[in-house]
Amino acid sequence: MKILLIGDIVGKGGRRAVCDLVPQLRREFDCGFCVANGENMAGGGGINRKCLEGMLKPGVVDVVTTGDHIWDQKDFVGEIASYPNVLRPANLPKEQPGNGWGIFTGPDGRSIGVISLLGRVFIHLQSDCPFRAADRALAEILPKTKIVLVDFHAEATSEKIAMGHHLDGRVTMVFGTHTHVPTADEQILPKGTALQCDLGMVGARDSILGRAIAPVLKRFTTGMPSPFTVVETGIRLQGAVLELDPVTGRAKSVQRVMRDYPDLD
Numbered sequence: 001m002k003i004l005l006i007g008d009i010v011g012k013g014g015r016r017a018v019c020d021l022v023p024q025l026r027r028e029f030d031c032g033f034c035v036a037n038g039e040n041m042a043g044g045g046g047i048n049r050k051c052l053e054g055m056l057k058p059g060v061v062d063v064v065t066t067g068d069h070i071w072d073q074k075d076f077v078g079e080i081a082s083y084p085n086v087l088r089p090a091n092l093p094k095e096q097p098g099n100g101w102g103i104f105t106g107p108d109g110r111s112i113g114v115i116s117l118l119g120r121v122f123i124h125l126q127s128d129c130p131f132r133a134a135d136r137a138l139a140e141i142l143p144k145t146k147i148v149l150v151d152f153h154a155e156a157t158s159e160k161i162a163m164g165h166h167l168d169g170r171v172t173m174v175f176g177t178h179t180h181v182p183t184a185d186e187q188i189l190p191k192g193t194a195l196q197c198d199l200g201m202v203g204a205r206d207s208i209l210g211r212a213i214a215p216v217l218k219r220f221t222t223g224m225p226s227p228f229t230v231v232e233t234g235i236r237l238q239g240a241v242l243e244l245d246p247v248t249g250r251a252k253s254v255q256r257v258m259r260d261y262p263d264l265d
């Protein structure tokens, strides 16, 4: 079984690229399931109803994970309950709406568990321990399926690698999101769990993490605030294809994927 994993989708350009490229990539790599991080889908920050149109369709994205920007679009606080395929980090306080994990139906009717987690190193949104949250979710998921995907939305590679080893042999893959830069460390850990610290993003190639270069540079060089506009052209999709044994739930291989999306005139 093969699964397509996609990094942070940034803005309208990123959404359009996902809707067009993901069906092609799924066919090309024979992927029966797709998980994408959607925390920057709405104008670069947050997620909303409009963004999910066209995205949560058969053959496009099956499950959307999120991160520290989950509540940037205020309306989504009231809307998330109507989207069982959109996960907020499982280690946010339990009073917050939405689910942090779920069990979804993949190819051949097989159950696939997906957990969304948020890191605590250099991340400002307050959250509970992601390691314990993962253990709690797995106590519910593992009696039902051995195929489990974990999006650890975090800044520090140390925290992400630690999560990989914490979950090694218990989940299929731990993949990171949030930095918008893919890491070249895709690997299979000793007990069969795949790990990649960051998948990257679906955002503009000529940008700073998907935002226009000039205002971000101005902030760094002068310290003065300026609006960070999202670049909607020259989009590059980044992610990975995971191959797994559906019986054991262990990973067989993981391969980085990068694809440029042609601009529409």
Ligand SMILES: [Fe+2]
Binding pocket: 008, 039, 040, 178, 179, 180
């Ligand atoms: Fe992001």
Ligand SMILES: [Fe+2]
Binding pocket: 039, 067, 068, 069, 153, 177, 178, 179
């Ligand atoms: Fe983030």
